[in-house]
Amino acid sequence: MPALIVGNWKMNGLGEDIAEIAAMAGAGAGSLWIAPPFTLIDRAVIVSAGALTIGGQDCHAATHGAHTGCVSAAMLADLGAGFVIVGHSERRRDNGERDEDVRAKAMAGQAAGLQVILCIGETRAQRDAGDTEAVLAAQLDGSLPDNADALIIAYEPVWAIGTGLTPTLADVAAAHAFIRQRLAARYGGAGHGVRLLYGGSVTPANAADLLRVEEVGGVLVGGASLTAQSLLAIAAAAP
Numbered sequence: 729m730p731a732l733i734v735g736n737w738k739m740n741g742l743g744e745d746i747a748e749i750a751a752m753a754g755a756g757a758g759s760l761w762i763a764p765p766f767t768l769i770d771r772a773v774i775v776s777a778g779a780l781t782i783g784g785q786d787c788h789a790a791t792h793g794a795h796t797g798c799v800s801a802a803m804l805a806d807l808g809a810g811f812v813i814v815g816h817s818e819r820r821r822d823n824g825e826r827d828e829d830v831r832a833k834a835m836a837g838q839a840a841g842l843q844v845i846l847c848i849g850e851t852r853a854q855r856d857a858g859d860t861e862a863v864l865a866a867q868l869d870g871s872l873p874d875n876a877d878a879l880i881i882a883y884e885p886v887w888a889i890g891t892g893l894t895p896t897l898a899d900v901a902a903a904h905a906f907i908r909q910r911l912a913a914r915y916g917g918a919g920h921g922v923r924l925l926y927g928g929s930v931t932p933a934n935a936a937d938l939l940r941v942e943e944v945g946g947v948l949v950g951g952a953s954l955t956a957q958s959l960l961a962i963a964a965a966a967p
């Protein structure tokens with residue numbers, strides 16, 4: 729299975745930045761997925777002309793209704809998006825999203841026919857207290873959808889996001905092995921088919937090492953996904 733490289737643009741990008749997405753699409757670099765801000769999804773789908781998979785960074789759990797300012801999974805699919813990220817730690821922090829909210833969003837994404845990237849990860853304090861596995865287990869128990877269809881799990885230690893810090897490769901391997909074991913316990917054989925991503929300060933310099941870790945099926949990239957040059961260098965590092 730070739731590595732999946734996913735760029736999360738977060739709240740970055742104006743119309744002029746579509747040129748970066750066009751350059752990424754033009755490179756024909758294998759499995760590249762980009763989640764631009766909602767405002768650029770439409771244009772990103774058009775400019776990438778099928779060469780990239782474009783997705784959303786969040787969705788509402790409901791299909792439609794009185795939720796001012798929100799976007800449903802069906803609306804993303806309607807724009808031509810192929811995936812949605814749910815449960816990112818920045819949304820848990822900024823919007824108070826709880827595991828049960830994340831679970832509802834994941835199921836809404838599946839129902840709309842999207843691939844769902846569900847994010848989990850511990851804080852620095854939780855890691856220092858030796859609670860990493862307990863935190864990951866609780867997040868998985870609370871947020872996993874009923875079935876593993878179209879599900880991808882991203883392990884993003886909160887303290888590694890945007891800090892330039894990454895866990896050791898051994899710690900990445902341990903976390904991914906633990907997640908795999910929990911998925912197998914929850915879904916049986918289907919749990920083995922769920923792709924796992926690592927996220928948090930992935931760069932062209934460390935991507936090759938991270939992508940070689942057992943059970944790491946790709947990376948979820950923030951800052952280093954904003955330019956074609958940097959994201960394509962990460963994609964080129966994939967073994």
Ligand code: 13P
Pocket residue numbers: 736816884888889890891892927928929930948949950951952
């Ligand atoms: P950085 O790559 O900027 O650390 O962000 C990671 C992330 O949060 C991707 O979702």
